[in-house]
Amino acid sequence: MHLKSTYRLENDQNEHVFGPGRFRILELIRELGSMNKAAQQLGMSYRGLWSRIRLTEKRLGFPLVMTESGRGTQLTPEGEDLLKKYSVLRSRCQAADDAVYQEIFGDHPIPGI
């Protein structure tokens, strides 16, 4: 058995702002330089991907992606910053949480697990 944690950022109205799904979207846009290709790779519609990004941008108050003619779509500096911070957050939380899990469930496992 192991711990599977999910980390989401919410605004003060407890609305979803950013999590693993949008992290993956931004990662792919950065990698592929295209929202269309990112959507295809995720098996999502362009519209679905775009609406998620727009909602997060709206809730954050700044743009995450920018599209320039001939250069495709790139992350804005704020988008890059969010991607990096979330990645660090997730890694560090996972390490901390796994240690907690081991302390509680590792030494004295529930019988049968």
Next chain:
Amino acid sequence: MHLKSTYRLENDQNEHVFGPGRFRILELIRELGSMNKAAQQLGMSYRGLWSRIRLTEKRLGFPLVMTESGRGTQLTPEGEDLLKKYSVLRSRCQAADDAVYQEIFGDHPIPGI
């Protein structure tokens, strides 16, 4: 903005074993002494609640609840143990994760948040 984490226990096949939903189910069964009342309070069908418990029991390999004639439904000692351990896990992980969040997002917030 704040961090909203979810903690789930999975088996070695990455199948769901226990998380916030089943935690709440066990809490209510303990409180109400009845799976029917717990299901009502959660707006779930008895069948839906029961199938979730059974699946978790199957994946753990031991029973979480026991029903005795005239005494309603109670948690087994293993069910109590799981409830308690998960509760401690969640509290401690939340504290650790919130500290990580503050370090990363607290001092240098993303503009606009």
